Amino acid sequence: MDTSALIWWATIAGIVGLLAFDYVFHVRKAHVPTISEAAVWSAVYVGIAVLFGVGVLVLGGPAMGTEYFAGYLTExxxxVDNLFVFLVIMTSFRVPRADQQKVLLFGIVFSLIARTGFILVGAALINTFAWVFYLFGLALLITAGNILRPRDSENRSPDNVMVRFARALFRTSSFYDGDKLFTIRDGKRVMTPMLLVMVAIGGTDIMFALDSIPAIFGLTQNVYVVFTATAFSLLGLRQLYFLLDGLLDRLVYLSYGLAAILAFIGVKLILHALHENNVPFVNNGQRVAVIEISTGVSLVVIIGVLVVTVIGSLVSPKGRAVNLVSAARRHATEYLTCEIDPAVRADVFRRLLAEEAQLRRLPEKYRARIRAEEQLMALLRRAHEEHDAVVGPRP
Known part of the structure; x- marks a missing residue:
C-alpha cells in the first residue's frame, strides 16, 4: 500500500494529539499515578496501537499488517528494557516520584524525535546502498552479545557526554524546585537536577535508537510501518513504567529474550543481504541462494520468545528474590533522599515494610545472600532509624 501525504499528516497529527492529551490531562499537574490509573491508560494505549494495526491489516493487506505487529512487539x-535504565537514572538523580511523569514524557518525546531521524537516515541508506543490511545485521548481533553481558545497574552512573556538557555550560543546583527546569539560588539563575535528568535520558535515548531502528528495519522496509510501529510502542510507556514498577526487576530473563530476538533479526538481515548481494568481494557481487525468513515466521518467533522469557521470569524464585531486593533498595533510597511529602514518605515506608516481610519468607539460600550485602543492609537500617526518629519506633 502506497502511503499518501494525507495519511502521513493525519497519523502525525494523531500522535502529537495523544502526546498533548497525555501532558495536559496527566503530566502537567505533578502527582503519583495509582496502579488502577496506570493500568487503565496502559490498556487504552495498547488498544489504540492494536486498533491501528487492525486498520493497517485491513487497508494494507496481511503482509503489511504482519510487519506492523512484528515491529510493534519488538519495539x-x-x-520495556529501556525502562530499566530510566529507573536507574531517576533513582541516581533522586527524582521525587510525583515529578517522574514529566521526565518520562520528555524521554518519550525525545525518543520519538531521535528515532524519526534515524528512520529517515536508515531508509535513505537502504534505498541507496544494499550492503547496509550487512551492517545492520552485524550491529544487531553485537548488540545481542552486549545485552548478555552482566550489567551492574546499581552502580551504573547516569552521567553521559550530554550531562557533563550541560554541567560545564550551566550553573547547576543540587536541589529540586518542584518540576521547574531552572530556579534562583543566591540571586542567580541555575539549572535544577530536573533538567539534568532530562538531558541524561535524552542522551541514553540516542543510544537506544541505534539498537531499535536496525531491529525494525530487519522486519520491514516500509517507512510508514517502521514509524508507526515505533511511535505506538513509545506511547503509553509512561503509564507502563508505573504499572510495572513492582515487576521491572522481576523480569530477570527479559534480557535473554531480547538478545535472542535481536540475534534472530540480525541473522534475518544478513540472509536478506546475501539474497540481495551486490558487494564485489562476496560471491563476486552475485546474489547468494539462501533461505529468507518471512515476516510471519519472525512474528511467531518474537511472540514465542517473549512469552517464554516473561513467564519464566515471573515463576522463577530467583526473579522473585531479585525483584524484592531491588524494590526494597529503591524504596529505602526514596524514603531517605527523594521524598519530602509526609504522605508519600509514609506510603513508601509501608511498601518497604511489606517487601522486607516478603524477603524474610524467602528460602534460606536467598536470605543468606541478602544478609551478606552490607550496603543494602546498612541502607535498610538507615531507613528504619530515620523513620523511628520521625514517628517513633513501632510497638
Whole structure:
C-alpha cells in the first residue's frame, strides 16, 4: 500500500494529539499515578496501537499488517528494557516520584524525535546502498552479545557526554524546585537536577535508537510501518513504567529474550543481504541462494520468545528474590533522599515494610545472600532509624 501525504499528516497529527492529551490531562499537574490509573491508560494505549494495526491489516493487506505487529512487539519489548535504565537514572538523580511523569514524557518525546531521524537516515541508506543490511545485521548481533553481558545497574552512573556538557555550560543546583527546569539560588539563575535528568535520558535515548531502528528495519522496509510501529510502542510507556514498577526487576530473563530476538533479526538481515548481494568481494557481487525468513515466521518467533522469557521470569524464585531486593533498595533510597511529602514518605515506608516481610519468607539460600550485602543492609537500617526518629519506633 502506497502511503499518501494525507495519511502521513493525519497519523502525525494523531500522535502529537495523544502526546498533548497525555501532558495536559496527566503530566502537567505533578502527582503519583495509582496502579488502577496506570493500568487503565496502559490498556487504552495498547488498544489504540492494536486498533491501528487492525486498520493497517485491513487497508494494507496481511503482509503489511504482519510487519506492523512484528515491529510493534519488538519495539515494545525493547522499550520495556529501556525502562530499566530510566529507573536507574531517576533513582541516581533522586527524582521525587510525583515529578517522574514529566521526565518520562520528555524521554518519550525525545525518543520519538531521535528515532524519526534515524528512520529517515536508515531508509535513505537502504534505498541507496544494499550492503547496509550487512551492517545492520552485524550491529544487531553485537548488540545481542552486549545485552548478555552482566550489567551492574546499581552502580551504573547516569552521567553521559550530554550531562557533563550541560554541567560545564550551566550553573547547576543540587536541589529540586518542584518540576521547574531552572530556579534562583543566591540571586542567580541555575539549572535544577530536573533538567539534568532530562538531558541524561535524552542522551541514553540516542543510544537506544541505534539498537531499535536496525531491529525494525530487519522486519520491514516500509517507512510508514517502521514509524508507526515505533511511535505506538513509545506511547503509553509512561503509564507502563508505573504499572510495572513492582515487576521491572522481576523480569530477570527479559534480557535473554531480547538478545535472542535481536540475534534472530540480525541473522534475518544478513540472509536478506546475501539474497540481495551486490558487494564485489562476496560471491563476486552475485546474489547468494539462501533461505529468507518471512515476516510471519519472525512474528511467531518474537511472540514465542517473549512469552517464554516473561513467564519464566515471573515463576522463577530467583526473579522473585531479585525483584524484592531491588524494590526494597529503591524504596529505602526514596524514603531517605527523594521524598519530602509526609504522605508519600509514609506510603513508601509501608511498601518497604511489606517487601522486607516478603524477603524474610524467602528460602534460606536467598536470605543468606541478602544478609551478606552490607550496603543494602546498612541502607535498610538507615531507613528504619530515620523513620523511628520521625514517628517513633513501632510497638
Amino acid at each position: 515494545k519489548a525493547l522499550s
